[in-house]
Amino acid sequence: MHISLNWLRFVTPSTKKPPRFHLSCLPSSSSCFSSVVFAMSYDKEIAAAKKAASLAARLCQKVQKALLQSDVQSKNDRTPVTVADYGSQALVSFMLQHEFPGEFSLVAEEDSKDLRKDGAQEIVERITKLVNDSLTIDGSYSVTLSTEDVLKAIDSGKSEGGSQGRHWVLDPIDGTKGFLRGDQYAIALALLDRGKVVLGVLACPNLPLAYISDANQHSPNNEVGCLFFAEVGGGTYMQPLDSSSTVKVQVSAVENPEEASLFESYEAAHSMHDLSSLIAQKLGVKAPPVRIDSQAKYGALSRGDGAIYLRLPHKGYREKIWDHAAGYIVVTEAGGVVTDAAGNPLDFSRGKYLDLDTGIIVTNQKLMPLLLKAVRESLEEKASSL
Ligand SMILES: Nc1ncnc2c1ncn2[C@@H]1O[C@H](COP(=O)(O)O)[C@@H](OP(=O)(O)O)[C@H]1O
Numbered sequence: 001m002h003i004s005l006n007w008l009r010f011v012t013p014s015t016k017k018p019p020r021f022h023l024s025c026l027p028s029s030s031s032c033f034s035s036v037v038f039a040m041s042y043d044k045e046i047a048a049a050k051k052a053a054s055l056a057a058r059l060c061q062k063v064q065k066a067l068l069q070s071d072v073q074s075k076n077d078r079t080p081v082t083v084a085d086y087g088s089q090a091l092v093s094f095m096l097q098h099e100f101p102g103e104f105s106l107v108a109e110e111d112s113k114d115l116r117k118d119g120a121q122e123i124v125e126r127i128t129k130l131v132n133d134s135l136t137i138d139g140s141y142s143v144t145l146s147t148e149d150v151l152k153a154i155d156s157g158k159s160e161g162g163s164q165g166r167h168w169v170l171d172p173i174d175g176t177k178g179f180l181r182g183d184q185y186a187i188a189l190a191l192l193d194r195g196k197v198v199l200g201v202l203a204c205p206n207l208p209l210a211y212i213s214d215a216n217q218h219s220p221n222n223e224v225g226c227l228f229f230a231e232v233g234g235g236t237y238m239q240p241l242d243s244s245s246t247v248k249v250q251v252s253a254v255e256n257p258e259e260a261s262l263f264e265s266y267e268a269a270h271s272m273h274d275l276s277s278l279i280a281q282k283l284g285v286k287a288p289p290v291r292i293d294s295q296a297k298y299g300a301l302s303r304g305d306g307a308i309y310l311r312l313p314h315k316g317y318r319e320k321i322w323d324h325a326a327g328y329i330v331v332t333e334a335g336g337v338v339t340d341a342a343g344n345p346l347d348f349s350r351g352k353y354l355d356l357d358t359g360i361i362v363t364n365q366k367l368m369p370l371l372l373k374a375v376r377e378s379l380e381e382k383a384s385s386l
């Protein structure tokens with residue numbers, strides 16, 4: 001693979017991730033010292049998660065390529081994203097269950113209800129072919145799943161999560177709107193252990209390997225396809241989706257908000273752009289916001305492309321854990337901080353939903369106090385103007 005100068009920018013002296021064990025405290029302990037236990041490292045889980053997310057990314061790329069090449073495709077036809085969404089979820093679910101056949105719990109976005117309705121047989125067959133082609137593509141599996149196997153694999157994602165035991169958390173395509181537009185999307189997979197996110201993998205098939213800004217995000221010269229992964233206490237790493245050359249990444253060290261660049265959703269329906277522009281104005285941020293879809297924003301932030309991510313949904317919206325779990329650990333292990341708009345840490349232990357005060361904000365440790373102040377003032381200003 002051609003390694004560009006931009007790629008080398010991310011390389012740190014330690015590019016090889018050593019195998020690791022780490023200490024953890026039992027959640028019920030009153031004193032850390034009295035009940036320190038040796039926890040297994042999650043190396044086997046992270047290897048399986050990387051493989052599953054990478055294969056799912058290939059499946060999605062194949063569908064997106066066909067979608068963009070097809071000129072008969074109606075703009076409103078959601079079939080391609082439907083096929084890729086379900087296919088990605090079936091593939092990841094099957095691979096994880098194959099790897100961890102004992103107790104298995106998956107909290108995932110999709111279910112098979114619509115696929116079991118009359119008239120859905122053709123689409124289920126398309127999904128099944130896609131999944132089988134993907135599983136056998138590199139010779140790792142020699143299985144042929146039936147349509148019922150695929151529906152069952154999709155429905156394995158019905159777990160509610162929670163604070164006990166282990167739960168995989170999957171968004172098979174995050175950024176469906178971006179996927180349909182030919183823009184950014186991500187396959188986001190994380191593992192919860194006793195309510196905490198302990199590992200996360202983000203496959204971002206359209207994210208340039210090089211630094212992105214508002215100006216260059218659609219440059220045709222950019223090589224694209226990034227895989228981010230992080231394990232609790234072990235830092236965040238990035239590799240090209242088609243290679244294993246891994247680099248450790250860090251969030252931006254920018255301390256002056258005037259030099260910070262700010263990421264937000266492309267879709268104004270997902271995050272209030274007027275509110276984030278007020279916050280940016282208060283901070284003195286000079287650059288225009290970088291608007292991209294999906295948890296690719298967390299990936300880009302983890303390597304310092306921007307310094308701030310604001311997600312301020314409209315009133316009443318409830319965030320789901322699969323939209324944030326993988327991105328959260330990718331950013332925090334790279335040195336970033338993720339809180340709600342009141343500065344509270346995110347709690348992934350309460351089931352499918354995150355109970356939040358107003359929104360999610362992400363930045364580095366140095367900028368967080370300034371950002372929180374600007375967010376609070378902007379929210380107050382907005383409330384008093386209503
Ligand atoms: N009204 C809304 N407000 C906030 N988020 C929303 C929303 N409607 C959908 N979403 C979520 O926003 C996610 C995409 O985020 P982003 O704007 O960062 O690309 C979607 O994930 P899916 O595409 O997996 O459904 C969906 O869960």
Ligand SMILES: [Mg+2]
Pocket residue numbers: 171173174175322323
């Ligand atoms: Mg999503």
Ligand SMILES: [Mg+2]
Pocket residue numbers: 109171172173174175176
């Ligand atoms: Mg999704």
Ligand SMILES: [Mg+2]
Pocket residue numbers: 109176
């Ligand atoms: Mg969705």
